[in-house]
Amino acid sequence: MASPADAADERITLRVAGREHRDWTSYRIESHLITPADAWRVTLGIPADRIPATVRPWAAMEACLGQDVVLTGRIDRIEREVAKGQHALTLSGRDGAAVLVDCSAPIFTRRKVTLTEVVDLAVRPLGVSKIRVDVVSAREKVEIEPGMTAWDALGQACEANGCWAWFEPDGTLVVGGPDYAAVPVVTLVMRLDGQGNNVLSLAVTEDVSGRYSEVTVLGQSHGTETADGQHNIQHRETDPDVPGYRPRILVAGDCDGAAEAKRRAQKALMDSRLEGLTLTALVRGHRVTGQGESGKPWTPGQRVRLVSEPHGLDATYFLMGRTFLGGRDKGGVTELTLKEDGVWLPELAKTGGKGTRKNKA
Incomplete structure (x- = not known):
């Protein structure tokens, strides 16, 4: 873990084929537990003859905050725009779930399979090798149709067994659930007098359109x-x-x-x-600052205590997603998507959630 640190520790670096690229004009790095294939995008001005041959579509990459890896995936797209006096390069891609979302599961006959069989038959053949299953029992079978994407097959098996799947920053596919016993990593504060405030903005959205009595x-x-x-x-x-x-x-x-x-x-x-309440907080930097896990990058799955006088809130919330935003001369900020604590996959969380059992699927 990098120390909570100086400006160098806050720079976003892209590692491709052993080379590091940084000093972006702008960058955006997303991570969300429910949305598959976390996206990233970086832009910079670069001389036309300075683009390395290793920077190409499908090249493996790591996005790092200082020495901490915050996303592992591949380059999807390279865009070069040339105009008078400028040459802009934009790289974008997604994490390890991208190939599962894009491609069909290599299953050619209709069959009923368990979660473990989905991992072996639909996920591993597409090149995903780092896998961890954090569930005690996954016996429910689902029916897989030819042509179904690997992610749809995996998602269907997870739904049937009361769990979910996501990719960790280091590229590990995790099948499991939340850890609601984890101590909140920090207290976010928004007071009317400004004393102790560490939140730039906070939006609270209550929506009944997807709620059912x-x-x-x-x-x-x-x-x-x-x-x-x-x-x-x-x-x-x-x-x-x-x-x-x-x-x-x-x-x-x-x-x-x-x-x-x-x-x-x-x-x-x-x-x-879960859909009925969404809190969106904007904070400075990309690391947790304060007590607890100070210095660690913001990561979905963390729990956060939020105290907001304008909104009348003082409770613990679950970090469902986060987005790193910034660029040269802009200063980095992080957008946090918070949800009601203890609501997402509560059945699995009662058995211990993440870390209950760590098997290789």
Whole structure:
């Protein structure tokens, strides 16, 4: 970990084929737990004869903050714009999930598979080798159709097993969930008198359009050689915090029973709650400053205490996403996307979340 540091530690560096590139006119580096294929983009002015041959589409890259790797992926696109007196170069790409989002799973027949089998059959063949599974049990099977993208196959298997997948900064694919037992890394403060403020701006958005007062799952299961099929499977979950009567009915054509219907209804209700509140904070620099994990880069999955007098808030929130923004003569800032704590994948979090079990899938 770099020390919380001087300006050199705050520079964003792109490592490609052993060479380092920095001093960008502008840069944007995203990371979000739910959105696959975190994107990055850097721009600089450069003489026409100074572009290394190693900088090309599909080249592997690392984005670093000082000595800390904050994103590992590949270059997708190179744009060169030449005008009188200037030559601009823009590089952009995504993290390791990009190939899974872009490409079909190399599965040629329809089949039912477990999460582990999806990893082996759809993920590893596309070149993803660093994988960690942080779930105790992943036995639910899903049906994979030929032509389905590898990410859709992985996402479907994760949904069925109550977990999710994302890429860590070092390029490791993690299948797991949040750690709501982690200590908040810092307290963000916005007071009316300005004393102790460390937030440049804070936007709080409450949105009822995706909220539901009740979710009902109607399901059925197919018969097998050893058991009869089940019909009229039903379970309803309610959210008393939603104003008005806002029902949603979900039909599950392949539901294993009442317990599965309950899990699906609970997840759908919590997903709607997750969408109902978003806090967007802008802070200086790209590292946590203050107590706790001071000096570490902002990373999705961290927990943050937020105290805002104008908004009447004093609570702990979950860092769902962050974006590094900056460039030459601009000074770096970080946009933090915060969500209600304990709402995303609460079922998995109850068993310990990240770190419960670390297996190689």
